Amino acid sequence: MREEVPLFYNLAKVKAVQNLLLSCLRTPIQALNKAIEQTVSAQLFPEKEVLFALKHLQNQLENGDLLSWAKQTAKNFPKYSALKKSGSVIASNRIKVVALLAGNLPLVGLQDALALMLFGQEARVKLSKKDPYLIAVLLGEILKSGFAPKLQYSTSLTDFSGFEATHWLFTGDDKNLNVVKSSLEQEAITLLNAPKLARKAGVSVCIINDQHTLEDSSFLEELGLAIYQYQGKGCRSVGVIVLPECLAFVEVVNYLRTVFVKADNAEKAMPDKIRYELAFLRACNFESAYINGMIFTQDATAWQQANKVSVIKEKDWVDGIIPKEAIQSIYHSSGQIKEGNLQGFEDLKSAQTPPLFWKPDAIDTLAWLITAK
Amino acid sequence: MSNFDTKKAFCILQRQIKHNQWFGRFAKALNCKENHQLSNFWEWPYISVDAFKKIDGFRCTDLKTYEMVFMSSGTASSALRAKHYVRELQLYKKYSLAAFYQKYPKELYATFAFLPAYSDNPNSSLVQMLQFIIEDDESETSAFLDLKNPTIPEKTTKKLQVENKKAVLFGAAFGLVDVAEKRALKLPENSVIIETGGMKTHRKEMTREQIKEVLASGFGIPKTNIHSEYGMCELLSQAYEQGDGWYECPPWMKVFARPFSQPFAEPIVNEIGQLYVIDLINEYSCSFLQLNDQGIVDENGRFQVLGRIPTAELRGCNYLMEQN
Numbered sequence: 001m002r003e004e005v006p007l008f009y010n011l012a013k014v015k016a017v018q019n020l021l022l023s024c025l026r027t028p029i030q031a032l033n034k035a036i037e038q039t040v041s042a043q044l045f046p047e048k049e050v051l052f053a054l055k056h057l058q059n060q061l062e063n064g065d066l067l068s069w070a071k072q073t074a075k076n077f078p079k080y081s082a083l084k085k086s087g088s089v090i091a092s093n094r095i096k097v098v099a100l101l102a103g104n105l106p107l108v109g110l111q112d113a114l115a116l117m118l119f120g121q122e123a124r125v126k127l128s129k130k131d132p133y134l135i136a137v138l139l140g141e142i143l144k145s146g147f148a149p150k151l152q153y154s155t156s157l158t159d160f161s162g163f164e165a166t167h168w169l170f171t172g173d174d175k176n177l178n179v180v181k182s183s184l185e186q187e188a189i190t191l192l193n194a195p196k197l198a199r200k201a202g203v204s205v206c207i208i209n210d211q212h213t214l215e216d217s218s219f220l221e222e223l224g225l226a227i228y229q230y231q232g233k234g235c236r237s238v239g240v241i242v243l244p245e246c247l248a249f250v251e252v253v254n255y256l257r258t259v260f261v262k263a264d265n266a267e268k269a270m271p272d273k274i275r276y277e278l279a280f281l282r283a284c285n286f287e288s289a290y291i292n293g294m295i296f297t298q299d300a301t302a303w304q305q306a307n308k309v310s311v312i313k314e315k316d317w318v319d320g321i322i323p324k325e326a327i328q329s330i331y332h333s334s335g336q337i338k339e340g341n342l343q344g345f346e347d348l349k350s351a352q353t354p355p356l357f358w359k360p361d362a363i364d365t366l367a368w369l370i371t372a373k
Numbered sequence: 374m375s376n377f378d379t380k381k382a383f384c385i386l387q388r389q390i391k392h393n394q395w396f397g398r399f400a401k402a403l404n405c406k407e408n409h410q411l412s413n414f415w416e417w418p419y420i421s422v423d424a425f426k427k428i429d430g431f432r433c434t435d436l437k438t439y440e441m442v443f444m445s446s447g448t449a450s451s452a453l454r455a456k457h458y459v460r461e462l463q464l465y466k467k468y469s470l471a472a473f474y475q476k477y478p479k480e481l482y483a484t485f486a487f488l489p490a491y492s493d494n495p496n497s498s499l500v501q502m503l504q505f506i507i508e509d510d511e512s513e514t515s516a517f518l519d520l521k522n523p524t525i526p527e528k529t530t531k532k533l534q535v536e537n538k539k540a541v542l543f544g545a546a547f548g549l550v551d552v553a554e555k556r557a558l559k560l561p562e563n564s565v566i567i568e569t570g571g572m573k574t575h576r577k578e579m580t581r582e583q584i585k586e587v588l589a590s591g592f593g594i595p596k597t598n599i600h601s602e603y604g605m606c607e608l609l610s611q612a613y614e615q616g617d618g619w620y621e622c623p624p625w626m627k628v629f630a631r632p633f634s635q636p637f638a639e640p641i642v643n644e645i646g647q648l649y650v651i652d653l654i655n656e657y658s659c660s661f662l663q664l665n666d667q668g669i670v671d672e673n674g675r676f677q678v679l680g681r682i683p684t685a686e687l688r689g690c691n692y693l694m695e696q697n
Contacts, residue, residue: 271634272636284395
C-alpha cells in the first residue's frame with residue numbers, strides 16, 4: 001500500500017487548498033452566502049462580525065498564510081523518514097484526533113480544522129452549534145476536492161461515538177474540560193485519558209506607556225478595535241489595560257470616552273444590570289466607568305466577563321495580579337514595537353487580525369499534533 | 374414565610390446601611406430612598422453575595438470583635454474565597470440548631486456527618502454547624518463518620534432501634550456519591566440522607582436529580598428520604614428540602630426571585646429567575662443579598678434551586694458542553 005505523507009509536505013496541494021478557499025471567498029459561492037444568512041438570521045453572530053471574520057480569512061489566505069504555515073512546519077520537521085524514526089505518532093498510523101471547535105467568534109474554530117487537514121491523519125471535527133454554517137461550507141469544499149480524505153465533520157458529537165480518538169483538541173477552562181472529557185470517554189469518542197491539547201487563555205492585555213500613547217489617535221483606534229470588535233469576546237480581545245503610575249484611572253477613562261462613545265449609544269439609558277454592576281463595583285471601592293456598552297473598572301478580576309475591561313496599575317501587573325495562564329497576548333502600540341526592544345509583545349494592530357498560523361496559548365496546534373506521543 | 378418579620382428586617386436594613394460602609398455605599402450608588410417603603414421589600418438594596426469574596430472584612434464596622442471567620446471551600450486561593458466574620462458563634466449555634474430541629478427533631482433523629490475535603494477547611498461553616506448538632510446530642514449517638522472507613526457500628530444501629538430514632542446522614546454530595554457507588558456504608562432502615570450540594574471540581578457534574586438517584590440506589594433507601602440543605606458560608610441561616618424538591622426557610626430567612634438581569638424588578642412567583650435572600654441572622658455582616666443561584670419561588674415562599682445563574686458572556690474561547 002502506498003504510504004500517505006502528511007499534507008503539509010505537499011506544498012503544491014496546500015497551495016491548491018489555499019486557492020480553493022480564496023475562490024470561495026473572493027466571490028462568495030452560493031453556499032457561503034447562504035451560510036452567512038443562516039448565521040445572521042439565527043442571531044448566532046452579528047453580520048458585522050461575520051463579514052469581518054470572512055474578510056480577515058481572505059486577507060490571511062491572500063498573504064499566503066496557509067502555505068507559509070505548511071512551509072514552516074515542513075522546515076521544522078524536515079524529513080518524514082526522520083519523524084518515523086523518532087517514533088512520532090504521525091508515522092505510526094495509530095493517531096486519530098477529535099477536535100471540538102470553539103464557537104464564540106465566527107470562524108474561530110477553523111484554524112484547528114485546517115491544522116488537522118495539514119496533519120492528514122484520521123480526524124473528526126465537531127463544529128460548534130454557535131458557528132455551524134460557515135466552517136461547514138469551507139470544509140465541505142475542501143472535502144469535495146479530496147484534500148482531506150480522512151477528515152469528517154459534524155455538529156453532533158454522537159456521530160463520532162466509538163471513534164476512539166487517541167488525541168483531542170479543546171478550548172476552554174478546567175471546569176468544562178472535565179465535563180467534556182467524561183462525555184467523550186463515555187461515548188468512546190476518545191480513549192480513556194487520551195492526551196489532549198487544551199487551550200485555556202482567556203484574555204489579552206494592552207500596556208499603555210504614557211500620556212503620549214493616549215494622544216496618538218491611531219493607537220486609540222487600534223485599542224477600540226481590540227476591545228470592541230467582538231464585543232469583548234475572544235482571547236485576543238483586550239480585557240486588561242495596564243497603566244503607568246503617572247496616569248490615573250479617571251484620566252484614561254476620559255480619553256477613552258471621548259473616542260469610544262458612539263453617538264447612537266450615547267443617548268440610550270443604561271441597562272439596570274449595568275447600573276447594578278457599577279454600584280457593586282463602586283461599593284467594593286473599585287473606580288469604574290461605563291463606556292459604550294462596556295464597564296471599565298479597577299477590579300482586576302472583572303475581565304473574565306466579556307462586557308468588562310480591567311484597568312490596572314503597572315505595579316499590580318508586575319506583581320502578577322493577572323494569572324499568566326489566562327493571558328493570550330500582550331500588546332503594545334505599533335510605534336513602540338518598532339522603536340523599542342519589545343520582544344514577546346505583539347502589535348496592537350494585529351489583535352483581531354492575527355496570521356492564520358498564530359499560536360493559541362503560544363502553542364502551534366500542527367506542531368503539537370506532529371510531536372504528540 | 375408568613376412568619377417573616379419584615380419590620381425587624383427593615384430595622385436591620387437601616388442599621389446595616391449605616392454601619393456596613395460597603396453596603397451603605399452600594400445603597401447610595403443605587404440612589405435607594407432614605408425611607409424605604411416597608412411593604413416593598415424588593416425595593417431595598419440587595420448586594421451581590423460576591424461582596425464576601427471581593428471585600429476583605431465585609432461586615433458592620435460596629436462589629437469590633439469576632440469569634441470566627443467562616444470561609445468558603447474550594448481550590449481558589451484564600452484571596453478568592455468568601456470570608457464571613459461571625460461575631461458570636463453562640464448565635465450561629467442557636468439558629469442553625471433551631472432550623473435543623475424544626476425539620477429533624479432531636480428526640481427522633483441522630484445525626485452522622487460525612488465530610489471529606491471539608492476537613493481541610495477548618496473555617497467551614499458546615500463543619501461548625503454539624504459539630505454543634507453532634508455535640509448537642511446528649512445520648513452521644515450522633516457522630517462524625519470516619520473518612521476512610523465510614524461505618525455506623527451495629528451497636529449504634531441497635532441503640533437507634535431501642536431509642537426509636539432514625540439516622541440522618543449529612544454530607545457533601547460528592548462524598549456521599551462516592552460512598553454510595555462503592556456500597557461502602559450500610560445505613561439503618563428508614564434513614565434519611567441530607568446532601569449539601571457541591572459537585573464542583575469533582576468528576577462529572579451531576580444534576581440534583583441524578584445525585585438523588587445514585588444515593589437512593591447506592592444506600593438502598595427511597596428517593597423521598599434523600600433531602601437537601603441550602604447553606605453557604607455567606608449565610609448564617611439554612612433552608613431544608615425534605616424530598617419534594619422544595620426548600621423551606623426558617624422564619625428568619627426569606628428567599629425571592631426576580632427575572633434574570635433585572636436586579637430591580639418585582640419578585641416573580643413560580644417562574645425561573647435569580648434568587649435573592651434576606652437572612653436576619655447575618656445581622657453583623659449583610660442580610661440583603663443577591664445570590665448567584667437560579668431557581669423558582671412559590672407563593673408560600675418555598676424555593677427550588679436550579680443551579681448557577683447563566684453568567685454574562687465569558688471572555689475567551691470556551692467550549693461549553695450544554696451550548697455546543
